[in-house]
Structures are given as structure tokens and as C-alpha cells.
Amino acid sequence: MSLERIKYESFKNLVVSAEETAQFFKNGMTVGSSGFTRGGDSKVVLKALAERAKNEDLKITLLTGASLGHGTDAALSESNALTKRLPFQVDNVLRKAINQGEVLFIDQHLSESSEQIMDGIWNLDIGILEVSEILEDGSLVFTTSIGNNVAIAEYADKLILEINTAIPKNIKGLHDIVSVPKYPNRKPIEILKADDRIGTESLKIDPSKVIAIVFHDIEDAPGDIQPADEATTAIANNIIKFFENEVAQGKLTKSLMPLQCGIGKVANAVLDGLQNSDFEDLVMYSEVLQDSTFNLIDSGKMNFASACSMTLSQACYDRVIANLDHYKSKIMLRPQNISNSVEVIRRLGIIGINTSLECDIYGNVNSTHVLGKNMMNGIGGSGDFARNAYISIFVTAATAKNGNISSIVPMVSHHDHTEHDVDVIVTDQGVADLRGLAPRERALVIINNCAHPDYRADLLDYYNRAAGFGGHTPHILSEAFSFHQRLSETGSMKKQLATTVS
Amino acid sequence: MSLERIKYESFKNLVVSAEETAQFFKNGMTVGSSGFTRGGDSKVVLKALAERAKNEDLKITLLTGASLGHGTDAALSESNALTKRLPFQVDNVLRKAINQGEVLFIDQHLSESSEQIMDGIWNLDIGILEVSEILEDGSLVFTTSIGNNVAIAEYADKLILEINTAIPKNIKGLHDIVSVPKYPNRKPIEILKADDRIGTESLKIDPSKVIAIVFHDIEDAPGDIQPADEATTAIANNIIKFFENEVAQGKLTKSLMPLQCGIGKVANAVLDGLQNSDFEDLVMYSEVLQDSTFNLIDSGKMNFASACSMTLSQACYDRVIANLDHYKSKIMLRPQNISNSVEVIRRLGIIGINTSLECDIYGNVNSTHVLGKNMMNGIGGSGDFARNAYISIFVTAATAKNGNISSIVPMVSHHDHTEHDVDVIVTDQGVADLRGLAPRERALVIINNCAHPDYRADLLDYYNRAAGFGGHTPHILSEAFSFHQRLSETGSMKKQLATTVS
Incomplete structure (x- = not known):
């Protein structure tokens, strides 16, 4: 645990264990989480939730960026913690539950999930975001994916942050954080070339939303790259x-x-x-x-x-x-x-x-x-x-x-x-x-x-x-x-x- | 015939009859034409082409904005003048020919036809555009539709203009003419509200492309509005x-x-x-x-x-x-x-x-x-x-x-x-x-x-x-x-x- 990764003073007393965060979830909640093709996913909070759901009726709707790593979808699925899941998954256990009609899955264009968050189709009770660091102004530096993190941070009622110390702090600068406003205040997205930077390196959030911070040092699950045949x-x-x-x-x-x-x-x-x-x-x-x-x-x-x-x-x-x-x-x-x-x-x-x-x-x-x-x-x-x-x-x-x-x-x-x-x-x-x-x-x-x-x-x-x-x-x-x-x-x-x- | 509608001097000697324009078309050509849901369509040149095709082998690929009025698609179809047609149609006779496999139809998102013109999927030999007036600088004022007129004017090898004198000249100012550049030179389309004007009132063209100008005073075919049931x-x-x-x-x-x-x-x-x-x-x-x-x-x-x-x-x-x-x-x-x-x-x-x-x-x-x-x-x-x-x-x-x-x-x-x-x-x-x-x-x-x-x-x-x-x-x-x-x-x-x- 490296408290120096929390540069926003008042957050330092929010640090808890993963197990403790599980208590924030209630049956029927809608939860948003970071994670996109195994990168930058929640690695301990969703697992703790799955653990708690083994012993009690605790089912959520889970919206992520895309797929998660480390068998998290399997764990949630096996403990019957999922009512609904969107917008993408690649997990064998969850797939089986979806196809048996046990988990309702919404298969969605990945550009659209954040639109539905903004439009109020999903009211996120809690958002879980993996970050590498929290800066002096309370803003978040993300890790190996961004996914729907911006919309989750802006629209979720409460936020739980997972600080991943396996990610070096010099990942700062890799991200181009852009907040797309609600209708009717949208403007052109001024990317004219693939390398045009139009945003910021970290995401400013409402610090009062943060209810817990967890530390871990778990790397992303490696992709299984099959050799060309x-x-x-x-x-x-x-x-x-x-x-x-x-x-x-x-x-x-x-x-x-x-x-x-x-x-x-x-x-x-x-x-x-x-x-x-x-x-x-x-x-x-x-x-x-x-x-x-x-x-x-x-x-x-x-x-x-x-x-x-x-x-x-x-x-x-x-x-x-x-x-x-x-x-x-x-x-x-x-x-x-x-x-x-x-x-x-x-x-x-x-x-x-x-x-x-x-x-x-x-x-x-x-x-x-x-x-x-x-x-x-x-x-x-x-x-x-x-x-x-x-x-x-x-x-x-x-x-x-x-x-x-x-x-x-x-x-x-x-x-x-x-x-x-x-x-x-x-x-x-x-x-x-x-x-x-x-x-x-x-x-x-x-x-x-x-x-x-x-x-x-x-x-x-x-x-x-x-x-x-x-x-x-x-x-x-x-x-x-x-x-x-x-x-x-x-x-x-x-x-x-x-x-x-x- | 009101030559005062041609303010670009050198165009005045290009005026011919509709029948004469039919001679510009050759078997196998690809032709672009104005016209979108019966508005601003070619009213005499395509008809003249259909007439000529009754007596000889003259088949074209025809790309328009959308559907045409005045039975033009039927006339072209009946005289076997169409090899291929895109991107939309509503004509009974043409529909039958399409479904019998006699005319090849390409059903296309209407935002995409101009992309395909720019990308060289379609090399337009001749473009036909209905205009209300040609201004001093040779630029064109369109009538009751714009459709794919801009791409047709910019990419067709030759242009034939139909000046419709049934359209009052004060239609000038109704249009917002925008030219979308080819890749990689595109910029945001700066429309932030439905009424934002981002273009011009008329379209500048390469005057050397214009090979003929025809006059007519035919109104758009009325839409058949069925009463609500x-x-x-x-x-x-x-x-x-x-x-x-x-x-x-x-x-x-x-x-x-x-x-x-x-x-x-x-x-x-x-x-x-x-x-x-x-x-x-x-x-x-x-x-x-x-x-x-x-x-x-x-x-x-x-x-x-x-x-x-x-x-x-x-x-x-x-x-x-x-x-x-x-x-x-x-x-x-x-x-x-x-x-x-x-x-x-x-x-x-x-x-x-x-x-x-x-x-x-x-x-x-x-x-x-x-x-x-x-x-x-x-x-x-x-x-x-x-x-x-x-x-x-x-x-x-x-x-x-x-x-x-x-x-x-x-x-x-x-x-x-x-x-x-x-x-x-x-x-x-x-x-x-x-x-x-x-x-x-x-x-x-x-x-x-x-x-x-x-x-x-x-x-x-x-x-x-x-x-x-x-x-x-x-x-x-x-x-x-x-x-x-x-x-x-x-x-x-x-x-x-x-x-x-x-």
C-alpha cells in the first residue's frame, strides 16, 4: 500500500480492504466498472462482491467497457450475482449462463453504452474504476484502458477506486481524457489525425462521490494470443x-x-x-x-x-x-x-x-x-x-x-x-x-x-x-x-x- | 427560354434542346443525376435519353440522390436504358425490372453514395443537374433538392444543366452548399444546431465541364399524400x-x-x-x-x-x-x-x-x-x-x-x-x-x-x-x-x- 499514490489528502482515510467494499453493494443495484478486453479492469472489488454473493441474494446489473480478465465474469456468474450484463463479454461460464437465459445480456455497439448512461437508461449506483494514481486536485490517472470510465465517473452516484500499484506512475500522459457533453451541448470532436490530443491526462471528478479506495498490485490478465495457422x-x-x-x-x-x-x-x-x-x-x-x-x-x-x-x-x-x-x-x-x-x-x-x-x-x-x-x-x-x-x-x-x-x-x-x-x-x-x-x-x-x-x-x-x-x-x-x-x-x-x- | 438565367456569359452558347443532349450519352456510361424524392430531378435530359434508348442499345448506370418523379425511372426501365441503378427508387416499373433481375439495383445508405463517388467506386461520365440559375461566377443555384449534386458536380467528367424556369429565382438563399473534402483532408462538419449555416448559397464548378444547357419549366411531380387511416x-x-x-x-x-x-x-x-x-x-x-x-x-x-x-x-x-x-x-x-x-x-x-x-x-x-x-x-x-x-x-x-x-x-x-x-x-x-x-x-x-x-x-x-x-x-x-x-x-x-x- 503506497499512500503516496493518493495525492488528494482527504481521500487517504477512505482506504479499506477489498472485502470491506463488498458491503457497499445492495441487491438490485446497477454497477459500472472499468475494464476493456482485460485491460484496466476491476480486479478485487467485483471479486469481493462475487464472494459475498455466494452466501446471500445479491444480484446486480453490470456495465463495463468491454470484457474483463481474471475470471471475474465467471466468478460473478457462478455466485449468481448478475441479473443483467452489458455491453460485451468473452467468458465461458458467463456465456453459458447467458445462453441458458440465466443472465440477461445486452449486446451493444461499444460507442453507445456511454450514450445510454448519459440518457438515463442506466442509473449507476456505484462505479468502480482502476486507477494508477490520484493527483493533487483529486483527478484520476487511469491504467491500461479507459473504456466507459469517463461516463461512469461522471454519472455514477458513488465511486470506488482501485489503485493498481503494479502500474508504474509514468503511465500518466498515455491517456487522452475527453468528456462528451449531454445533448444539446455537443460540439465537434476535433480529432483530425489519429495522434491529435484533444483532452487531458487525468479525469477531474466530484470528490464527494468517492466512498472507498482499495489498493492492489495485480497485473492485467494476459491475452491468449493463438499462433497463426x-x-x-x-x-x-x-x-x-x-x-x-x-x-x-x-x-x-x-x-x-x-x-x-x-x-x-x-x-x-x-x-x-x-x-x-x-x-x-x-x-x-x-x-x-x-x-x-x-x-x-x-x-x-x-x-x-x-x-x-x-x-x-x-x-x-x-x-x-x-x-x-x-x-x-x-x-x-x-x-x-x-x-x-x-x-x-x-x-x-x-x-x-x-x-x-x-x-x-x-x-x-x-x-x-x-x-x-x-x-x-x-x-x-x-x-x-x-x-x-x-x-x-x-x-x-x-x-x-x-x-x-x-x-x-x-x-x-x-x-x-x-x-x-x-x-x-x-x-x-x-x-x-x-x-x-x-x-x-x-x-x-x-x-x-x-x-x-x-x-x-x-x-x-x-x-x-x-x-x-x-x-x-x-x-x-x-x-x-x-x-x-x-x-x-x-x-x-x-x-x-x-x-x-x- | 430566359437567357437572363445564365449570368455566366460563355455558357449562353451551350443552350441546346433536350433531344440534342441525348447524343452525349454512350452505351456503358455511368451517369449521375440530381433528384431526391421527386424534388429537383432531371426532367427532360433523362427522358430524352430514354427516348433514344428505345431505338438503340444504350444502357447506363444511373446514380441519383434518391427517387425521381414524372415516371423517369419507368421510362428508362421500359426502354432498357438501365444496367444498374442506385441508391434508391420508388417506381413500379423499375421495381418490377429490379425484382426480375433485369436491372441491377444497389440499395445504399443515402449518406454513402457521395463517399463512393469520391472514392472512385463510380466514375461519372456525365452529371445532370437541375438548377434555377447560373450566377455571374458560373456557380449553380439549385432548386427543390440538393441530393448528391455537389459530388456529382465535382467528380463527373462532364455536366449537363437543366434550367428550370418554373422555379422562382428567389429560391437563391434556401440552400446551404457544403463540399466535403476527400480523405485525409476532412474537418468537422460544424453544424451545432439544425439552423446553423455552414456553406454557400450556390455551388462553384469547373465551367469547362459544362457541355450543354437545357431549359424547361416543368414543376416537380407532386407527392401522393395518402390521408391518414x-x-x-x-x-x-x-x-x-x-x-x-x-x-x-x-x-x-x-x-x-x-x-x-x-x-x-x-x-x-x-x-x-x-x-x-x-x-x-x-x-x-x-x-x-x-x-x-x-x-x-x-x-x-x-x-x-x-x-x-x-x-x-x-x-x-x-x-x-x-x-x-x-x-x-x-x-x-x-x-x-x-x-x-x-x-x-x-x-x-x-x-x-x-x-x-x-x-x-x-x-x-x-x-x-x-x-x-x-x-x-x-x-x-x-x-x-x-x-x-x-x-x-x-x-x-x-x-x-x-x-x-x-x-x-x-x-x-x-x-x-x-x-x-x-x-x-x-x-x-x-x-x-x-x-x-x-x-x-x-x-x-x-x-x-x-x-x-x-x-x-x-x-x-x-x-x-x-x-x-x-x-x-x-x-x-x-x-x-x-x-x-x-x-x-x-x-x-x-x-x-x-x-x-x-
């Missing part, structure tokens, strides 16, 4: 080729446009692919900084990266935390309504690269629901970027589950992104550039370029028969989910050879 | 009650927020409903000004209305045209990438009211496709507003076709707006306020409040059985389109009583 590498190569082709046509320069990448192995593979390319002076305006971002920065390929959080392997985390002064001129963290601001995204002209579970032959994308009903993680910020990007790219391996699932289907079983918001689809099989194409043209390009050869004939058969019945977007509704139904019934989307039993 | 009136009353309730809760004031309304009888009924309400000092930031807008302005209920075009009944059109000097301080027309700017929409905090063909029990909306395949009109600007609005409302009568179609279905057969972008659904039956609700909660509110009683039991039965199988968004894929299939097979979505033939 054959399909991922092929996708990355296809994207690089697409970019090279755009440059050859004079549509892009060698520095491309500001990049946004979803998280996971495909995104990492794409960014790693840029490492060995001719592209240079890259910039990123994205949600999350991953290992690959820092690799590009270290190799001199990328000049600057703006995001809302960082989610890193342990090795990369150690490297970044040990060299914050160096990286501070290369990266910046912002609130998620700024990192995902539709205004800024459309102004900067971003290349957005996001992942889909499945795409259909007309270019609609399902990012979230297995077989149309079971939630995986959530839409996250993909919609904020896909709708407003200069080029909106969706990537997926053409097949999954040993080839038994085709990621290209007649109709997606859940729609997160409609054909209007999908410019390019890339699989390990190839690239479908949909810009300027009508649905009937899209179908042929997607099937021929992106579907796995094992499924092309079936998809073409569906399309051709549907088109025979007419329609702007030809479909046979009774067969639109035939791939999914076959998967449910036989374990594979492939047509079975007829077996004759005589 | 019982269902429309009930929807309007339900919306007014919803607003009153928001005011009672302190979430809205009596001047509401800037309003956006789709076109048609529901929108007109809602705005007419405000006429007899306690709401006051209303403003509009929308796409289209309709009769109801001017009624609200005339009665003093509405202070200002910004849009991209006007589509009016003949009587209202006559009233507006005769009193332009009066209305100029109350209304403003802007390019559609400004009227539909996501940046401005999210900044102003708009209440968006748009029409759906069908909604599903989770709040997804189909605005465009009958039975999932046949295009009606297009998504228009509804997505620009719904995604970024303060409150995004979708309206529909609970049933259609004498009760044989339920507008609330288990799963929409086409997705234009996903659950993420739909805050409130209003039918003649009631209001489903979906803000803060998870899918399982949404289903019950939508079925109970918005579905017609004739369909509630069937919808509840579907939902309950689906929920029994689990899932974040419970569905039974084999039955998701059962309502639609029943309609196709029996002419009604209602379950038929079993008929026993013995």
Missing part, C-alpha cells in the same frame, strides 16, 4: 494482396489509411503480415492495441496507434510497461466513445478489419450468434467501424470444425452487419470485393472467391434456383437455413451421400 | 403519448429533440399529430420536407426545418413556391451527405421516426424486402438516422392485407436494421420501448404491446418453445420463417383451422 496466414496474405492491388490502382498509398483491427489471431496475423510488406508510416485508430501493434511500432513500420485499451501477451505487456516513457509518444488511449466515435471514424477514413462467424452469399455478416441463437462474445465495436469505415473488411476462415461448417452460407442465421456495411470479405480462399456490386453480382463473387470448394456447388445451386424464382435478393425461405439445419441434424453442413439400407 | 392515426397517437411520457419523466422537454421523419402517410400523420399537441418550438433535421412540415411551421409549432429535399402535394408546393422569401428563414436544404451526416445526427441527438415493413420479436427491422427477396423502395437514409439517433423509432401497422399479414414476425425475412439500432417500435396496437432490454425481454414486450391480438398467441408459442431450447436470442431455425411460408402457401399468416376430409 494455415488459414489465418492465408487470410492475412489475401488482405495484403488486396492492399497492394489498391495501391497499384492508385486508390491507397503505401501508408494505407488509419487501421482498425478486431482482436484475435486473424487480426494479429494481418498486422504481422504488414511487418514483411512494403507498407510504411502506418497509423492505427482502433479499439485495442495488441502485440502486433507494438511489433509494428518497434520495427518502425507504424508511426502511431490510438485505441481504448491494450490486451497483450505477458511478454509484450512486460515490455510495454517497462518502457512506457518510450511508447507514450507512439500510442494513446481514449474513452471508447472517442476511439469508436462514428464522427471520427468517418472523418479519418479508416480501413476496418473485423471478424465474422459466418457471411452469407449477399454479404450479410453474423459476428455473434452460433446457429442464430447462442451468443459467443458480442458485436463489440465492429459495427461502429464497419458502418463508417472507408473500407470495411470482414474476415473468416472459409470453413470451421474440420470442414464441417462452411462460413459462407445461403443466409446468415443472425445479422450483425448488413450488406450495406460490408465492402470486402476475405477468407483463406480469396477476396470478394463487393463495392459497387448489386446482390446478384455479390452472390457469385462471394461463392466463387470466398467459399471453400467443398461448398461452392451447393451454394451455387441454392443461388441459381432462388434466382430462378426472381427477386432483388433471391432467396428460398424454406431452404435459407438448410446448411444450419443439416449441421444440427448430421454434424456437418455437407450433404451426405445417400446410404441405402435394403 | 385508422391505423396511421393510432400509430401517431401512440407516438405522441410516448413523447408525453418521456416529458413527464423529464427525459424530453416540450420542444423534444430535432425530428427526422421518413416519408409517407405515417410520418405525415405523426407530424400532423404534433399540430394538436402541447409540444412547441420544434425543429427538424431530416431528409425530406413534407406537407406536414410546412403545416407545423405555419402554425408556429415548428421553428426550423433542415433537409435535403422537399416532396409536397401540389397545393403545398404552390404555397411554398409562392412564398419562398417567407420560408427561407424557416427552412434550409443541404447535400444528402450533410442532411444524413452521421457526425451531425449523433451530435444533435435526433429523434428518428422511420417505417418498417416488418419487425421481429427481437427488434430487428425489415424496411425493404417483401418475403425476404422482392425490393420495395430501398433503405434510404433510415440507417443513417436509426444507428445514430438519440431515440430510434420504427413504426408500422400491426397488420397488412386485411389482417392476413402480421408485421410482427418470429424473424424478419430481410434485415435492414438490427436490434442494436432499434430503440422503440410503435404500431397501432401500442409501444414497445426496448431501451435497456435484453432479447428475451424484448420479445415479450414486442409481442404483448405491438403485435395484433390475432397473432399474439402464435408468436408467444414460437418464443416460448424457442426459449425452451435455450439461447441468448432463442430461435427455432426451421420455423423462423413459418409465418412467411404460411403466407406464401395460404395467402395468410394466420394458422388455418384444420379441415377434415373423410
Whole structure:
């Protein structure tokens, strides 16, 4: 416990243990917490709440930035502490509870949660914020994410602060804290380049809201970066080729446009692919900084990266935390309504690269629901970027589950992104550039370029028969989910050879 | 022909007949034209092109602001002059050709067409612009819409101007002409209130692009305003009650927020409903000004209305045209990438009211496709507003076709707006306020409040059985389109009583 991290005198007598903070929560409360893709999340207070909920009826609605680390969502879920959860999650235990209808989940564009806090859809009883330090004026220095911290601090009735002493104090200066006012007092968000700083290094708060301060020294849970496999590498190569082709046509320069990448192995593979390319002076305006971002920065390929959080392997985390002064001129963290601001995204002209579970032959994308009903993680910020990007790219391996699932289907079983918001689809099989194409043209390009050869004939058969019945977007509704139904019934989307039993 | 409307001397010798302009078009060209919901459209050049195409192979791709009047799309369609058409249409003949696959249609967010022109997706060979006057500096004064005129004028290789002498010259001053630069030179769009003027009254162009000027005196085709019926009136009353309730809760004031309304009888009924309400000092930031807008302005209920075009009944059109000097301080027309700017929409905090063909029990909306395949009109600007609005409302009568179609279905057969972008659904039956609700909660509110009683039991039965199988968004894929299939097979979505033939 380093009281020197509390420079605001009257806060010093608010220090309590994590266990003690659990007593502030009441059944039925709505709680806001820091945390975005495992960065800067509540590490002890929510855990203490989960512990207390094991023994009594204590259920809350929990709104965070995005996903949490350290099994916190699992712990809350296992002790039945969650009535409702938003706007994103990636936890196995919580996912199961959501899909069983035990926890109500709201899957939300990540730019919108703070809007709903401001609009009074959520009245936060308590906000929990991880900070590295409290300055002389009572203002807060955040850690490895900002998420919805600004809105939570401004609108929650009470605040509990977690001071993380594992974060060096020289993280100060990494953040660009911006408060978006309520209607009708909004002004333009004056970011004209990814590295424009428009805010402050710390967030001023109403000190009377702070009811408790807890110390801990727990690092962020490391991201599990899966190594690139054959399909991922092929996708990355296809994207690089697409970019090279755009440059050859004079549509892009060698520095491309500001990049946004979803998280996971495909995104990492794409960014790693840029490492060995001719592209240079890259910039990123994205949600999350991953290992690959820092690799590009270290190799001199990328000049600057703006995001809302960082989610890193342990090795990369150690490297970044040990060299914050160096990286501070290369990266910046912002609130998620700024990192995902539709205004800024459309102004900067971003290349957005996001992942889909499945795409259909007309270019609609399902990012979230297995077989149309079971939630995986959530839409996250993909919609904020896909709708407003200069080029909106969706990537997926053409097949999954040993080839038994085709990621290209007649109709997606859940729609997160409609054909209007999908410019390019890339699989390990190839690239479908949909810009300027009508649905009937899209179908042929997607099937021929992106579907796995094992499924092309079936998809073409569906399309051709549907088109025979007419329609702007030809479909046979009774067969639109035939791939999914076959998967449910036989374990594979492939047509079975007829077996004759005589 | 009033040459005094051409104040730029060197243009005076470019005046030709409409028939002569047809000779500028070549087979395979891409053509941009003014025109947005029948306002300010090309009235003679495209018709001349259609006439010429009757006798020879002359097919073009046609990009406009939105829909055209005077049967121009029908004429082009009938003479096989269209290869591709975007971004919106409302024409019966063209619609049929689109749904038969004879014309390729691209259904596009209306804020995005100009982006695609700037990005080089469309290289416009010729642009056709209706103007009221050409000023001394060669700049253009537009008429009753702006649409994509700015991008067309800036990026088309050649321009043909239609001077409409039926439009009084004092229309000058009605327009706010803004040119959005290409990436990476974009700056904030500095509209902080609906009535902020940020541009010029006329558009400067490269005079060397102008190849021909045609005169005509044809008024805009009048909009066919259908009178409110019982269902429309009930929807309007339900919306007014919803607003009153928001005011009672302190979430809205009596001047509401800037309003956006789709076109048609529901929108007109809602705005007419405000006429007899306690709401006051209303403003509009929308796409289209309709009769109801001017009624609200005339009665003093509405202070200002910004849009991209006007589509009016003949009587209202006559009233507006005769009193332009009066209305100029109350209304403003802007390019559609400004009227539909996501940046401005999210900044102003708009209440968006748009029409759906069908909604599903989770709040997804189909605005465009009958039975999932046949295009009606297009998504228009509804997505620009719904995604970024303060409150995004979708309206529909609970049933259609004498009760044989339920507008609330288990799963929409086409997705234009996903659950993420739909805050409130209003039918003649009631209001489903979906803000803060998870899918399982949404289903019950939508079925109970918005579905017609004739369909509630069937919808509840579907939902309950689906929920029994689990899932974040419970569905039974084999039955998701059962309502639609029943309609196709029996002419009604209602379950038929079993008929026993013995």
C-alpha cells in the first residue's frame, strides 16, 4: 500500500480492504466498472462482491467497457450475482449462463453504452474504476484502458477506486481524457489525425462521490494470443494482396489509411503480415492495441496507434510497461466513445478489419450468434467501424470444425452487419470485393472467391434456383437455413451421400 | 427560354434542346443525376435519353440522390436504358425490372453514395443537374433538392444543366452548399444546431465541364399524400403519448429533440399529430420536407426545418413556391451527405421516426424486402438516422392485407436494421420501448404491446418453445420463417383451422 499514490489528502482515510467494499453493494443495484478486453479492469472489488454473493441474494446489473480478465465474469456468474450484463463479454461460464437465459445480456455497439448512461437508461449506483494514481486536485490517472470510465465517473452516484500499484506512475500522459457533453451541448470532436490530443491526462471528478479506495498490485490478465495457422496466414496474405492491388490502382498509398483491427489471431496475423510488406508510416485508430501493434511500432513500420485499451501477451505487456516513457509518444488511449466515435471514424477514413462467424452469399455478416441463437462474445465495436469505415473488411476462415461448417452460407442465421456495411470479405480462399456490386453480382463473387470448394456447388445451386424464382435478393425461405439445419441434424453442413439400407 | 438565367456569359452558347443532349450519352456510361424524392430531378435530359434508348442499345448506370418523379425511372426501365441503378427508387416499373433481375439495383445508405463517388467506386461520365440559375461566377443555384449534386458536380467528367424556369429565382438563399473534402483532408462538419449555416448559397464548378444547357419549366411531380387511416392515426397517437411520457419523466422537454421523419402517410400523420399537441418550438433535421412540415411551421409549432429535399402535394408546393422569401428563414436544404451526416445526427441527438415493413420479436427491422427477396423502395437514409439517433423509432401497422399479414414476425425475412439500432417500435396496437432490454425481454414486450391480438398467441408459442431450447436470442431455425411460408402457401399468416376430409 503506497499512500503516496493518493495525492488528494482527504481521500487517504477512505482506504479499506477489498472485502470491506463488498458491503457497499445492495441487491438490485446497477454497477459500472472499468475494464476493456482485460485491460484496466476491476480486479478485487467485483471479486469481493462475487464472494459475498455466494452466501446471500445479491444480484446486480453490470456495465463495463468491454470484457474483463481474471475470471471475474465467471466468478460473478457462478455466485449468481448478475441479473443483467452489458455491453460485451468473452467468458465461458458467463456465456453459458447467458445462453441458458440465466443472465440477461445486452449486446451493444461499444460507442453507445456511454450514450445510454448519459440518457438515463442506466442509473449507476456505484462505479468502480482502476486507477494508477490520484493527483493533487483529486483527478484520476487511469491504467491500461479507459473504456466507459469517463461516463461512469461522471454519472455514477458513488465511486470506488482501485489503485493498481503494479502500474508504474509514468503511465500518466498515455491517456487522452475527453468528456462528451449531454445533448444539446455537443460540439465537434476535433480529432483530425489519429495522434491529435484533444483532452487531458487525468479525469477531474466530484470528490464527494468517492466512498472507498482499495489498493492492489495485480497485473492485467494476459491475452491468449493463438499462433497463426494455415488459414489465418492465408487470410492475412489475401488482405495484403488486396492492399497492394489498391495501391497499384492508385486508390491507397503505401501508408494505407488509419487501421482498425478486431482482436484475435486473424487480426494479429494481418498486422504481422504488414511487418514483411512494403507498407510504411502506418497509423492505427482502433479499439485495442495488441502485440502486433507494438511489433509494428518497434520495427518502425507504424508511426502511431490510438485505441481504448491494450490486451497483450505477458511478454509484450512486460515490455510495454517497462518502457512506457518510450511508447507514450507512439500510442494513446481514449474513452471508447472517442476511439469508436462514428464522427471520427468517418472523418479519418479508416480501413476496418473485423471478424465474422459466418457471411452469407449477399454479404450479410453474423459476428455473434452460433446457429442464430447462442451468443459467443458480442458485436463489440465492429459495427461502429464497419458502418463508417472507408473500407470495411470482414474476415473468416472459409470453413470451421474440420470442414464441417462452411462460413459462407445461403443466409446468415443472425445479422450483425448488413450488406450495406460490408465492402470486402476475405477468407483463406480469396477476396470478394463487393463495392459497387448489386446482390446478384455479390452472390457469385462471394461463392466463387470466398467459399471453400467443398461448398461452392451447393451454394451455387441454392443461388441459381432462388434466382430462378426472381427477386432483388433471391432467396428460398424454406431452404435459407438448410446448411444450419443439416449441421444440427448430421454434424456437418455437407450433404451426405445417400446410404441405402435394403 | 430566359437567357437572363445564365449570368455566366460563355455558357449562353451551350443552350441546346433536350433531344440534342441525348447524343452525349454512350452505351456503358455511368451517369449521375440530381433528384431526391421527386424534388429537383432531371426532367427532360433523362427522358430524352430514354427516348433514344428505345431505338438503340444504350444502357447506363444511373446514380441519383434518391427517387425521381414524372415516371423517369419507368421510362428508362421500359426502354432498357438501365444496367444498374442506385441508391434508391420508388417506381413500379423499375421495381418490377429490379425484382426480375433485369436491372441491377444497389440499395445504399443515402449518406454513402457521395463517399463512393469520391472514392472512385463510380466514375461519372456525365452529371445532370437541375438548377434555377447560373450566377455571374458560373456557380449553380439549385432548386427543390440538393441530393448528391455537389459530388456529382465535382467528380463527373462532364455536366449537363437543366434550367428550370418554373422555379422562382428567389429560391437563391434556401440552400446551404457544403463540399466535403476527400480523405485525409476532412474537418468537422460544424453544424451545432439544425439552423446553423455552414456553406454557400450556390455551388462553384469547373465551367469547362459544362457541355450543354437545357431549359424547361416543368414543376416537380407532386407527392401522393395518402390521408391518414385508422391505423396511421393510432400509430401517431401512440407516438405522441410516448413523447408525453418521456416529458413527464423529464427525459424530453416540450420542444423534444430535432425530428427526422421518413416519408409517407405515417410520418405525415405523426407530424400532423404534433399540430394538436402541447409540444412547441420544434425543429427538424431530416431528409425530406413534407406537407406536414410546412403545416407545423405555419402554425408556429415548428421553428426550423433542415433537409435535403422537399416532396409536397401540389397545393403545398404552390404555397411554398409562392412564398419562398417567407420560408427561407424557416427552412434550409443541404447535400444528402450533410442532411444524413452521421457526425451531425449523433451530435444533435435526433429523434428518428422511420417505417418498417416488418419487425421481429427481437427488434430487428425489415424496411425493404417483401418475403425476404422482392425490393420495395430501398433503405434510404433510415440507417443513417436509426444507428445514430438519440431515440430510434420504427413504426408500422400491426397488420397488412386485411389482417392476413402480421408485421410482427418470429424473424424478419430481410434485415435492414438490427436490434442494436432499434430503440422503440410503435404500431397501432401500442409501444414497445426496448431501451435497456435484453432479447428475451424484448420479445415479450414486442409481442404483448405491438403485435395484433390475432397473432399474439402464435408468436408467444414460437418464443416460448424457442426459449425452451435455450439461447441468448432463442430461435427455432426451421420455423423462423413459418409465418412467411404460411403466407406464401395460404395467402395468410394466420394458422388455418384444420379441415377434415373423410
